[in-house]
Amino acid sequence: SQQGEEDPQALSIQEGENATMNCSYKTSINNLQWYRQNSGRGLVHLILIRSNEREKHSGRLRVTLDTSKKSSSLLITASRAADTASYFCATAPYYGNNRLAFGKGNQVVVIP
Amino acid sequence: SQTIHQWPATLVQPVGSPLSLECTVEGTSNPNLYWYRQAAGRGLQLLFYSVGIGQISSEVPQNLSASRPQDRQFILSSKKLLLSDSGFYLCAWSVSQDTEAFFGQGTRLTVV
Numbered sequence: 133s134q135q136g137e138e139d140p141q142a143l144s145i146q147e148g149e150n151a152t153m154n155c156s157y158k159t160s161i162n163n164l165q166w167y168r169q170n171s172g173r174g175l176v177h178l179i180l181i182r183s184n185e186r187e188k189h190s191g192r193l194r195v196t197l198d199t200s201k202k203s204s205s206l207l208i209t210a211s212r213a214a215d216t217a218s219y220f221c222a223t224a225p226y227y228g229n230n231r232l233a234f235g236k237g238n239q240v241v242v243i244p
Numbered sequence: 245s246q247t248i249h250q251w252p253a254t255l256v257q258p259v260g261s262p263l264s265l266e267c268t269v270e271g272t273s274n275p276n277l278y279w280y281r282q283a284a285g286r287g288l289q290l291l292f293y294s295v296g297i298g299q300i301s302s303e304v305p306q307n308l309s310a311s312r313p314q315d316r317q318f319i320l321s322s323k324k325l326l327l328s329d330s331g332f333y334l335c336a337w338s339v340s341q342d343t344e345a346f347f348g349q350g351t352r353l354t355v356v
Contacts, residue, residue, distance in 0.1 A: 162342045174250075174334055174347035175288075220287065224342045231278065231303070232338075232345055236287035 144241045151208040153238040155221035156201075162224045164197055164204050165232065169218045178206075178219075183226070213244045246271035250335045250348030257355055263308075263322040265351050267335030270316065275337040277318040278345065279310055282332040294318060330355045 145151050155164070163182045167175040181188045181197045181204065188195045194207040208215055218239045222232040250267045257263060269275050276295055280288040290303045292310035300310050307326050311319045318335060335348040 165344060167345075172332075172350070172352070174349045175336075175345075177344040177346065180344055222345075231290055231293050231301075231341065233290070234280075234288040 141236070142239045142241075144243065145211055147211060147213055147242055147244050149211055151211050151215070151240050151242070153206050153219055153240070155204045155206070155235055157204075157221075157223045157233075158202065160226035161199075162226045164195075165222045165224065166193075166195060166204075166206050167220045167222060167234075169220065169237070171217075175220065208240070211240075211242045213242050216240060216242045246337075246346065248335065248337055248346055248348045250351060252351060253349065254352045255354070257325050257353065259327055259355055260324045263320070263325050263329070263353070265320040265333055265335075265353075267318045267320075267348055268316055269318075269337045272316070272337070272339070274315060276340060277312060278336040278338075279318065279320050280334040280336065282334060282350075284331075288334065292320070325355045327355050329353065 143151055161183055163180050165180045166178045168178055169175045179188060179190045179193055179195050181195050183199055186197055192209045197204045204221060218237040220234050220237045222234045224232055247270045278293045279291040281291055282288050292300055292302055294300050294312045297312050297315055307329060308320060308322050330353055333351045333353055336345040338345040
């Protein structure tokens, strides 16, 4: 299985602080993606990083990928209360089988 | 632009009753379609995915089935619900396995 495994499971921070969460996976991937889920809603795609990329930025988000360690991290800078959500990583397998494998998710609570 | 519709938003069904959840996608052709289940506070479990009409792959043997009668329609069914079928069901689509997935708003199913 290529299921991602985020770490830590839950994070509580003050508004303005940075939040970092990690994801590890087990097999070769084509790309790795991060999603956000607000309580009781569907997932929203945040950022995709390909296996030949090491770092990617999107607004206040910074994603790194280390294929040698089979791990990725998501950094949210200058967090806001609206960033309170669960964050999931998902891996797209290198060898095609048409599906994303999701991790268990990190719950992030940003305290105003 | 592309949109995904999933309904109903919530559903309470007695044990042993049938189930039909529907998902439709607009604005794209031949999407990859997915059904996921999310238990409370857990990650996403892929149930079924489809790369074309009538082509369904099952990830987890269980009490559920899926069908794709039209290119942009994906249906999740059960003949007799079990208590363990309770959960949050999410439909999603993607252009291919290595692109981002777009999720519906989910169906909260409670089997009583």
